[in-house]
Amino acid sequence: MAYQKTITYNTSGRGTYDITDDINQLIAKSGVDIGLCNVFIQHTSASLIITENADSAVRHDLETVLKRLAPDGDPEYRHDYEGDDDMSAHIRCMLTNDSLTIPISNGCAALGTWQGIYLYEHRTSRFSRSIVVTVMG
Template structure:
């Protein structure tokens, strides 16, 4: 089964999508398998991260923004704004796909793990994540 999820984003940051995966697992053809997620964009990524304390995600976002700043004079790709090239670099440094095992139609994530879409641009809108489950 392949489904495309439209994920609304409010702008830059980590947006939780774990809850969006539960209905897919309920409809999956198998009780166990591997859920593969792929983001169809070059300026956003996917991440498994702390789902309990928001400060962990804030710190991660702040750290990556310091590592890959906007308005760096090295950038020549500036047509789409000062956040575009840093977003491409951030996506290259992080993951555009994840594979998560599931059993009894539930993701086998750890107690404090959640799945996130990591938006690297400032704009609000929607991103697409392709989910594949056997």
């Protein structure tokens, strides 16, 4: 059995957006009790992460680290067609994930107690982001 759905999110700028409930709703809708869920973002300047869902300071600290690793407006960047955050967003995407595969148990994502699934917007402006969710079981 397989089920696939594309969902769209409108982001309001750089940051993390909790999509855990939406993913669990799609898994429930699929009718799969045991299997796998693949979540894939169709962009190169936003990504997906699984991280702590209880303390937002964790996500703040992740942003602090990524600012150091991929600063906006580095004069060495050649790709800056869409602004100072363009190339840094591509680097951030490469350092994180464009897809996640999550086990399904009892009809929902088998995440740990403190885990959540997040869309991570790396651009500073608003964007519409498409995520393909495929459930197999």
